[in-house]
Amino acid sequence: MTGYAAVRTPQDLAGSGWYEILPPPPPPRPLEEDLSVDWLVVGAGFAGLAAARHLTQLRDGERIAVIDAQRVGWGSAGRNSGFMIDLPHELNSDSYAGGLEADKKQIRMNRAGIAFAREAVDELGLRNVMEPCGKIHGATDGNGLTALRRFEAHLDRLEEPYDSLSADDLQRITGTDYYAGGTFTPGAVLIQPAGYVRGLAAALSDKVAIHEETPALRIETGADLTVTTPKGRIRTRHLILTVNGQIESFGLFKRRLMHVFTFASMTRPLTDAEQSALGGEPRWGLIPADPMGTTLRRLQEGRIVVRNSFTYNPGMATSPAQVARIGRQHDSSFRARFPMLPEVEMAHRWGGHLCLSLNSVPAFGELEQRVYAACCQNGLGTVKGTLSGKLIADLACGDKAPLVADMLALAEPRKLYPEPFMTLGARAKLWWMHRRAGRDL
Numbered sequence: 001m002t003g004y005a006a007v008r009t010p011q012d013l014a015g016s017g018w019y020e021i022l023p024p025p026p027p028p029r030p031l032e033e034d035l036s037v038d039w040l041v042v043g044a045g046f047a048g049l050a051a052a053r054h055l056t057q058l059r060d061g062e063r064i065a066v067i068d069a070q071r072v073g074w075g076s077a078g079r080n081s082g083f084m085i086d087l088p089h090e091l092n093s094d095s096y097a098g099g100l101e102a103d104k105k106q107i108r109m110n111r112a113g114i115a116f117a118r119e120a121v122d123e124l125g126l127r128n129v130m131e132p133c134g135k136i137h138g139a140t141d142g143n144g145l146t147a148l149r150r151f152e153a154h155l156d157r158l159e160e161p162y163d164s165l166s167a168d169d170l171q172r173i174t175g176t177d178y179y180a181g182g183t184f185t186p187g188a189v190l191i192q193p194a195g196y197v198r199g200l201a202a203a204l205s206d207k208v209a210i211h212e213e214t215p216a217l218r219i220e221t222g223a224d225l226t227v228t229t230p231k232g233r234i235r236t237r238h239l240i241l242t243v244n245g246q247i248e249s250f251g252l253f254k255r256r257l258m259h260v261f262t263f264a265s266m267t268r269p270l271t272d273a274e275q276s277a278l279g280g281e282p283r284w285g286l287i288p289a290d291p292m293g294t295t296l297r298r299l300q301e302g303r304i305v306v307r308n309s310f311t312y313n314p315g316m317a318t319s320p321a322q323v324a325r326i327g328r329q330h331d332s333s334f335r336a337r338f339p340m341l342p343e344v345e346m347a348h349r350w351g352g353h354l355c356l357s358l359n360s361v362p363a364f365g366e367l368e369q370r371v372y373a374a375c376c377q378n379g380l381g382t383v384k385g386t387l388s389g390k391l392i393a394d395l396a397c398g399d400k401a402p403l404v405a406d407m408l409a410l411a412e413p414r415k416l417y418p419e420p421f422m423t424l425g426a427r428a429k430l431w432w433m434h435r436r437a438g439r440d441l
């Protein structure tokens with residue numbers, strides 16, 4: 001028997017706009033007694049809910065439970081910018097692109113993740129959580145335009161469609177003249193992230209026991225698989241860990257995962273007069289030409305969401321002071337782009353955890369007999385988390401689908417450099433990348 005005790009559990013700070021603009025959820029149902037199930041999924045983000053949904057498809061009638069340390073949608077799954085991107089999105093590059101064959105494979109995988117999420121939305125009747133409207137890459141200066149032209153040349157080689165946008169096109173769509181040009185790619189889907197995961201969990205709850213505010217504190221493996229929570233022990237025949245970077249808190253993938261945070265602010269709804277002063281289209285999503293720049297979304301209800309800045313936080317937590325400091329950067333990015341909205345204030349600010357590996361691969365597979373992991377999504381967790389959750393359920397049920405083989409063929413997350421070089425190096429690299437982003441920030 002092997003035991004893994006969690007040295008920490010997630011403590012995401014309040015403030016996520018996506019969560020707060022939804023109606024309050026019904027009260028949670030933390031686990032308060034012992035439980036025996038066939039399948040236990042730990043973590044109710046994109047990966048965990050996709051795994052649970054796929055298990056209901058593959059093993060209808062078996063006992064399936066999901067536990068999460070927090071409310072569904074409170075963690076990163078409910079606090080991201082909601083871009084489900086089908087194309088390569090390598091944050092660690094200067095134009096999101098990677099190698100040709102690797103990118104073709106990544107596109108196939110991303111599209112399978114998006115298709116699984118879209119099918120869930122349609123079949124489960126989730127409303128107002130997903131729009132298949134594509135995304136814009138926006139460049140703010142000559143460097144950004146050069147990066148976009150490189151990205152477009154890469155799309156040509158991949159035989160992927162796109163439209164090149166002029167500065168005037170960008171202004172017509174977004175209302176701001178801040179951008180020098182852009183590239184529109186049609187395959188991205190935008191979600192209300194907290195609405196999506198909360199809707200998915202609610203729709204699954206007639207077949208899956210979902211216990212929120214129920215952290216896994218200890219895992220015992222061997223002939224009997226058990227998970228200890230504050231008020232009950234769960235015996236399970238199969239265990240699927242979908243806790244993203246928190247898997248390292250159990251001592252698994254130790255010193256192989258990088259804990260990076262990124263931050264966002266959301267305005268109050270714009271008044272009618274402010275919407276007229278802004279002009280542009282009522283809904284769009286823009287990611288920066290430089291991956292270290294500013295992501296923007298305009299929402300149907302007249303709000304604007306700004307996301308930028310990455311920090312390396314090996315302790316897996318941010319602080320109110322860090323959120324406030326980066327909030328000032330958001331204000332300055334917002335004012336630079338929207339000088340016609342001088343009175344518009346941010347109503348919500350938050351940060352959230354991303355898990356990356358040095359070689360951009362997930363922590364995926366069977367760790368021990370009947371114990372599986374689908375963690376570390378390398379930034380694009382809306383899509384990669386969804387797909388890895390589906391595929392881990394396939395693997396656990398013995399299905400060797402081609403995409404499962406593709407996932408298993410990936411290398412293991414590479415070992416990090418020794419401390420203090422890792423933390424110093426990561427922070428220095430982020431500092432340099434932010435500087436390089438220039439006006440894109």
Ligand SMILES: Cc1cc2nc3c(=O)[nH]c(=O)nc-3n(C[C@H](O)[C@H](O)[C@H](O)COP(=O)(O)OP(=O)(O)OC[C@H]3O[C@@H](n4cnc5c(N)ncnc54)[C@H](O)[C@@H]3O)c2cc1C
Binds near residue numbers: 048078084217242383
């Ligand atoms: C501001 C921001 C913007 C982002 N924008 C995008 C974007 O536009 N597109 C995109 O694809 N990605 C984006 N991301 C990244 C994306 O949110 C993550 O990659 C994604 O949420 C990972 O999904 P997951 O299901 O693997 O993990 P998570 O969403 O992190 O879910 C893991 C769950 O496990 C739970 N958990 C952890 N430990 C325990 C435990 N011990 N016991 C029980 N439960 C536990 C957590 O509470 C959490 O709910 C963004 C992230 C942030 C913070």
